[in-house]
Amino acid sequence: MRVGIFDHMDCAHSVKALDGCDVVHGHTYKVEVVVEGELKDGMVMDFKALREATKRAMAKYDHKDLTTVFEVPSAENIAQALFADIKKELPGVYSVKLWEGYNKWAEATR
Amino acid sequence: MRVGIFDHMDCAHSVKALDGCDVVHGHTYKVEVVVEGELKDGMVMDFKALREATKRAMAKYDHKDLTTVFEVPSAENIAQALFADIKKELPGVYSVKLWEGYNKWAEATR
Amino acid sequence: MRVGIFDHMDCAHSVKALDGCDVVHGHTYKVEVVVEGELKDGMVMDFKALREATKRAMAKYDHKDLTTVFEVPSAENIAQALFADIKKELPGVYSVKLWEGYNKWAEATR
Numbered sequence: 001m002r003v004g005i006f007d008h009m010d011c012a013h014s015v016k017a018l019d020g021c022d023v024v025h026g027h028t029y030k031v032e033v034v035v036e037g038e039l040k041d042g043m044v045m046d047f048k049a050l051r052e053a054t055k056r057a058m059a060k061y062d063h064k065d066l067t068t069v070f071e072v073p074s075a076e077n078i079a080q081a082l083f084a085d086i087k088k089e090l091p092g093v094y095s096v097k098l099w100e101g102y103n104k105w106a107e108a109t110r
Numbered sequence: 111m112r113v114g115i116f117d118h119m120d121c122a123h124s125v126k127a128l129d130g131c132d133v134v135h136g137h138t139y140k141v142e143v144v145v146e147g148e149l150k151d152g153m154v155m156d157f158k159a160l161r162e163a164t165k166r167a168m169a170k171y172d173h174k175d176l177t178t179v180f181e182v183p184s185a186e187n188i189a190q191a192l193f194a195d196i197k198k199e200l201p202g203v204y205s206v207k208l209w210e211g212y213n214k215w216a217e218a219t220r
Numbered sequence: 221m222r223v224g225i226f227d228h229m230d231c232a233h234s235v236k237a238l239d240g241c242d243v244v245h246g247h248t249y250k251v252e253v254v255v256e257g258e259l260k261d262g263m264v265m266d267f268k269a270l271r272e273a274t275k276r277a278m279a280k281y282d283h284k285d286l287t288t289v290f291e292v293p294s295a296e297n298i299a300q301a302l303f304a305d306i307k308k309e310l311p312g313v314y315s316v317k318l319w320e321g322y323n324k325w326a327e328a329t330r
Contacts, residue, residue: 001186005214018266039190042182046128047214072262076221080259104225104267111296115324149300152292156238157324 002094003044005051006032009062013073024067029075030099031058031082036110037092050090057085075099075106083108112204113154115161116142119172123183134177139185140209141168141192146220147202160200167195185209185216193218222314223264225271226252229282233293244287249295250319251278251302256330257312270310277305295319295326303328 012026033054037044061082066073070081079098086093097107122136143164147154171192176183180191189208196203207217229251234244253274257264281302286293290301299318306313317327 001190002217002219003186003215004217007213017261018268020268039186041127042180042184042187044186044216047185047210048128048130051214070262074262075267076223076259076264077262080221100267103227104271105223106264107222107224109222111300112327112329113296113325114327117323149296151237152290152294152297154296154326157295157320158238158240161324 001039001044002034002036003047003050004032004034005047005054006030007051007054007058009058011061011064011066011073013066015072015074017072024065027101029061029078029101030105032095032097032099033057033082033086034094034097035090035092036094045090045092053086053089056089057082060085075104076108079106079108111149111154112144112146113157113160114142114144115157115164116140117161117164117168119168121171121174121176121183123176125182125184127182134175137211139171139188139211140215142205142207142209143167143192143196143200144204144207145200145202146204155200155202163196163199166199167192170195185214186218189216189218221259221264222254222256223267223270224252224254225267225274226250227271227274227278229278231281231284231286231293233286235292235294237292244285247321249281249298249321250325252315252317252319253277253302253306254314254317255310255312256314265310265312273306273309276309277302280305295324296328299326299328 009029014024015021079096083096095109099105119139124134125131193206205219209215229249232246235241303316315329319325
């Protein structure tokens with residue numbers, strides 16, 4: 001069984017290689033974290049704990065300029081970095097999906 | 111190919127073991143049911159029939175106090191119970207995903 | 221890793237075999253296209269290129285009467301046709317998911 005939560009973070013970013021995306025702008029990123037596991041006392045894990053772990057991982061990026069954190073702050077690279085960070089805390093993490101704004105996303109899966 | 115529909119149900123619930131969730135409150139649950147199958151006359155199945163089967167399964171919980179139905183009315187347990195009920199009627203059901211409110215969910219998959 | 225975008229198209233359609241769906245009406249279809257691939261320069265592919273490929277594929281159906289294009293303009297058949305068309309341009313396409321209106325969908329997967 002899988003459980004998931006999503007939350008948001010607000011960052012500045014630009015991608016030099018992409019025409020129209022090379023000027024610093026920003027996004028409200030939606031971040032969905034999914035955990036797979038067996039049920040224990042009727043739960044895979046407490047949603048609140050999953051949200052807190054997600055917020056801890058997002059803290060590195062939320063309200064930051066991502067060009068100072070990533071060489072290429074693409075949705076793919078951010079999703080992958082969040083996945084790696086969350087995995088340290090939650091080995092059962094199944095995927096991290098990151099929407100760059102509203103209608104485009106990247107998903108890193110176990 | 112997969113087809114899915116989603117609908118909603120409104121229930122009261124509480125989870126004793128979870129701090130902050132142990133007082134009776136309620137959620138508008140979003141319920142997505144997915145069926146996998148081959149195309150027949152261009153369809154896996156009629157969306158209307160899928161919605162009706164979903165509504166029949168939700169009737170056990172909609173506008174009820176889930177603490178009288180489940181020992182632990184977690185999203186995981188409700189999703190699993192809906193999956194089991196729908197499977198009796200639709201053996202091709204692939205998954206049931208249940209959002210507890212807006213931004214957290216559990217998914218039972220075949 | 222997977223990346224996806226979604227967009228919309230507005231079409232007229234009817235399905236003769238389905239009661240209540242046999243009169244010409246219309247939908248705003250939401251179309252999500254997912255591509256799977258390895259990262260190159262931090263990206264699976266440029267979102268903009270993915271959106272343009274999606275728009276090119278949708279142009280065959282957008283603002284058209286789908287009964288003149290499909291024998292059975294079901295969500296399943298439209299999803300499958302979009303998948304086949306996009307695959308010609310993007311061999312790495314993983315899935316096309318088509319929402320017929322708001323709360324029902326069909327998904328063609330590789």
